Amino acid sequence: MTEQLLESLGQAVVAGEFDGRSFPTEADISQHYGTSRSVTREAVKMLTAKGMLAARPRSGITTQPQEQWSLLDPDVLRWMLERKFSYELLRHFTEMRLGLEPAAAALAAKNASPEALRTIELGLERMAAAERGDGDHLAADISFHVAILKATGNPFYMQLDELIATALKISIRMTNRIKGHTASIPAHRHVFDAIRAGDSARAGAAMNSILTEVMALVAAGDKNGTRRAKRARV
Template identity: 40%
Template structure:
């Protein structure tokens, strides 16, 4: 049911309330333009104080999800106002079963960033940074299937490439979407065969960077992303037949 509590309360009650309301918003329980229930009703449902509610509302407003309207109440803002790079918003989106359109949009962002990052890394990476990319790749090969290492080593590989661009904006942006990568990898690397099948593509990216071949590194990363997005979309329940740009 929509008003079921999804996780036990943490020490920070207002953060828990923000989680409850945030997941409802991103999952469409409260749709853009809709006024959410008043403080008294939500407070009674969640059994929290008005102070905790107001602190939660502040958090959600800072993420662009809601706005207060005098004498009318609190309304969900349109999606173009949401801070989609906020780690909580991304986490809530993945926990709410992301749509094919959401995944497509996220992969389009990756397509803009990561092939170009691989190309920059091929030009600018220091020997030490190339070693880090190599270590990250071989850690992927050694990761035990079915464990968290599968996801963490994959993230380490992509983050090492962003770091090797030696561009502070790329590095900062990579940190911002780290939560998104974790969610994507949980979907696209969920099966042993899929993770193993992705290893040659990762190695090809690494070799392009190691050899200083920027165009090859760009091509291999784009190819890797193209295969990854189709695996992710195919793993979703229902119809996932959407136009994919990568």
Template identity: 40%
Template structure:
């Protein structure tokens, strides 16, 4: 578990078991050999049980009398959980997962932009402007560009003043961070500011239709960037 050393023993154990489930090494329905895992990871039974509790809370494993601890079907997993999403994206570039993310964003974010155009306060617009400024200042710094992009989309959802939409940031940000890291690493030269500024300008003008349209164009560009990398 050396590659997970920075996460502590508990975190390492959770991550390793999760990755084995995601890769099918621990197949759906299979029973985990707790004694063998404890020996392999060289951890206490308490640490192992606590790690399994984390995965149980995410719907990935369950424990039953006479059956032991087993891997639950994927349909039972909390796929919108931030850790589960991160683990999936971290495995490798997965076109189907990025396509699912794009479809989700295409449904949520144009509507969010439209709502923000109606509800955004001066403080909300200032937060969007700050994200744009950070995006422009990032230049070729991929990490800074990713952080600025995440700040923009977080500010957009916040500007809707809808608690349920704000909670979508966990899903959108987790996938977006992986998408941004991949795109900035491979392309790196495209200026993201104009497409994002169009959204902010429409929100500032309190124009819901234009805000939604600008967001759709931004999302199309984002999807095309991923498609170019995969081609």
């Protein structure tokens, strides 16, 4: 119940349904959604923790400026991508991946355990299978990228799995749409080979080139304006 309310309120905030100070009071929310005050308060509390709301006595609940939203929170990012998609957002996200994932790949080359390595390879195989029409390409691509994060052995990078997975679900759909592009198997295999060989520099460079490619696609979409984005938002 709290979860549902959290979801509803989160989406509503992102969609901009409450501009500025017009956010309803606890009482209004409870009545509108038919929830008790406890549930309402706990949902608001969570959105406060995510930087989207702030509550003060007498003033009531107010929406926080977008700069303060915790974009690194998978919930927030998902709401943004689903209800407020823009190529600009996707570009910003890809810019961050461009910082993180090559570094992660380089680390993985140094630290990957045999099991972790095997998991990356498995992701690659799933991608190849999907290429032949056998399996979900999107899921395969995600598993490959997540496996590399896990292989770093660094808890900070490992934490990013859900975030990357969430965003890839939307962003890959977008980049595929732009040019009928599908993630390049050889480029991904190149990353895997470098990691297996323990070659940090090459692993980082290979991952960098994958993301540079993605970035080019996103930038192209950005230039085409928002009409296509709106159509794709389904």
